[in-house]
Each structure stands twice: as C-alpha cells, then as structure tokens.
Amino acid sequence: WQQVFGDSAETIAAFYHAFPRCRALAAEDESGALVSMLHVLPQTLTMEGRTYPAAYLYAVATREDCRGRGLAGTLLQFTEALLERLGYRCAVLVPAEQPLFGFYARLGYEPVFLRSRTPFPGGREISQAEYHRRREALLTGPHMTYGPELYAYLQSAYGVRFYETETGIAAAGDGYTAEVLPEDLGGQPFAMAKWLGKPRALDPGYLGFALE
DSSP, rough: OOOHHHHOHHHHHHHHHOTTEEEEEEETTTTTEEEEEEEEEEEEEEEEEEEEEEEEEEEEEEOGGGTTTSSHHHHHHHHHHHHTTTTOOEEEESSSSTTHHHHHTTTTEEEEEEEEOOOOOEEEEOOHHHHHHHHHHOOSSSEEOOOOHHHHHHHHHHHHHEESSSSSSEEEEEEEEEEEETSSEEEOOEEEEOOOSOOOOOHHHBBOOOOO
C-alpha cells in the first residue's frame, strides 16, 4: 500500500479502523511475500426501486517489480468468484487513471457511473443523517447508497462535513470536495461496474464519493 499509493502508516490504520467489515484479498509469491492486493467494501446498489448487495473494490495494487504478469487480473477474477458465492450482485471500482479504463474493460467492467467535478459552493452545515436522507431523495437513477462506515471515514480521513447549498447539498472538507448534488450528476465516465453471475444491463448512474 505504501509503495504504490504513498500513504502514511497512520492513514492506512485509519482506513482499516473505519472499515472493520472490509475483506482484504492478496496474492503472494513463492516466498510468501505480498505482490498484489485489493479490498472489498460492502455497499448497496439502488436501481429501479430495488437494492442489491454490491462490492466497492478499493486500493487495487500490484508491487512495482511484479507488474505485467497478470496478477491483478487473476486476483480480480478470484475475488469476483468469491463475491458471487457470498451473494454480491455487482462489483464496482474507480480507475485511478484514464489508461486503466481499458484494462478493466478487458476484464468485463463497463464505465456506467458518471459524474462531474463541481467546486464546493458553500452552504449551511447539516447533520450526516440529514445529508443521507436528502442524498437518497436526489438520486432517482441507479446509484450507490452508502452506509455509516463510509461517511465516518470521509469525516476522519478528509475532514468532510455536510452542507445544504442554494441548489442542493454538498460534502466537503478543507481543500477537498467529495460531491456537490445535483451539480455532479452526469458528466464523464468515472467508475466502472460488473454484474456478477447472470449478466444484465446497467444503465448509466451515479457513484458519488470515491475514496481518493
């Protein structure tokens, strides 16, 4: 994690503290050394008035000297098979850079979540519970419904607070804007998804927060 993402030990510890239900999956070499990893954060996909268990795949990384061997792709396939057995219906991930959209597309992921990047417009601070209620009311199309773990991590890791704006709501910290609604709706491909098990179409939707 530190080699690929450059985070401090304190930041990494804060992540594991905030997400006690996350699963970490890893690939090791013959000596038992870690060479590739990813994390599964349980989430909920809301679509067409129904909810589906979804997995947000986060911090997918391969050690620099082990890249180009197909390790991440193999680990993803292993993870998807495990998730399907555990009852998850959808896997979601956010490519860290544009070339990775092609890599994940070859593994069956589609760029179905769109978003714009809107600067924080300012507003009146509201509670996390009120923010969640109003967020769900605004998001009428396919979207990820987040639980208290993700809200808590945004608050602890990024200092995010929740606001009512002139046009809707926003979540922002000092120098960091998580989302502004409804302004962030639409825009460019931002996250990708793959239906697990029997394939089905996923209409364009909104992911929202991405851990960055």
